[in-house]
Amino acid sequence: MKIVEYPDSEMMMMDLADTLASELKNCLLTHDHASFAVPGGTTPGPIFDQLCDVDLDWSRVHVMLTDERWVPESSDRSNTRLLKERLLVNKAAEAVYVPLYADAREPEEKLGALSKTLTPELPVSVMLLGMGADMHTASIFPGADQLDRALNGDDTLLAMRAPGAPEPRITLSAKVLRDAMSRHLVIVGGEKRAALERARHLTPQEAPVAAILPGTTVHWAES
Numbered sequence: 001m002k003i004v005e006y007p008d009s010e011m012m013m014m015d016l017a018d019t020l021a022s023e024l025k026n027c028l029l030t031h032d033h034a035s036f037a038v039p040g041g042t043t044p045g046p047i048f049d050q051l052c053d054v055d056l057d058w059s060r061v062h063v064m065l066t067d068e069r070w071v072p073e074s075s076d077r078s079n080t081r082l083l084k085e086r087l088l089v090n091k092a093a094e095a096v097y098v099p100l101y102a103d104a105r106e107p108e109e110k111l112g113a114l115s116k117t118l119t120p121e122l123p124v125s126v127m128l129l130g131m132g133a134d135m136h137t138a139s140i141f142p143g144a145d146q147l148d149r150a151l152n153g154d155d156t157l158l159a160m161r162a163p164g165a166p167e168p169r170i171t172l173s174a175k176v177l178r179d180a181m182s183r184h185l186v187i188v189g190g191e192k193r194a195a196l197e198r199a200r201h202l203t204p205q206e207a208p209v210a211a212i213l214p215g216t217t218v219h220w221a222e223s
């Protein structure tokens with residue numbers, strides 16, 4: 001694991017967007033397309049605002065979420081809504097969107113169909129992850145109902161429910177996260193930095209983010 005520290009989050013978001021764009025461009029030099037997995041939540045929006053205006057062949061970039069809250073796109077909790085409003089706009093509107101949500105009461109109803117669409121995109125070429133202060137990443141939460149399977153199984157996609165998650169979730173498995181060709185984790189603030197340090201000494205069962213730290217570049221700013 002490598003940690004890159006920044007004096008402020010604005011500089012971090014710009015630098016990380018530049019890094020991700022460079023990795024996508026490099027991938028497109030030798031592959032017919034690049035798959036790009038990004039998180040939702042409150043952190044990545046400014047990165048998306050930078051990326052969506054980068055000049056690259058977005059028509060050959062297949063964009064997916066690392067996880068989704070099982071809520072309608074109209075909800076302000078929707079990661080899909082964040083992706084469509086902040087990343088898949090301007091030049092990046094040309095990207096190919098690989099969905100991680102479909103209109104159904106429960107994620108289990110759509111797991112097979114969504115996995116079938118997602119599988120050809122693996123391994124992910126470039127991955128950006130977030131982390132909660134509880135040390136979850138994607139939607140792999142401590143105490144989740146399918147935590148062991150998400151950490152140790154061969155699934156591509158799982159439905160998850162956890163005490164720390166306000167709604168049912170769907171998430172890429174730890175295997176898919178670990179198999180990414182390039183993996184970045186972006187966190188802001190002292191609380192998450194302390195959580196990251198704790199996770200380095202805990203098991204993935206205790207701290208799911210620990211399952212993906214080896215080989216990950218962590219980007220951190222205090223505020």
Ligand SMILES: O=C1O[C@H](COP(=O)(O)O)[C@@H](O)[C@H](O)[C@H]1O
Pocket residue numbers: 039040041042043044066067068069079129130131132133137138139
């Ligand atoms: O619920 C989620 O949490 C994590 C972290 O979110 P943040 O708001 O603290 O950045 C996020 O990476 C994930 O995609 C999201 O579904």
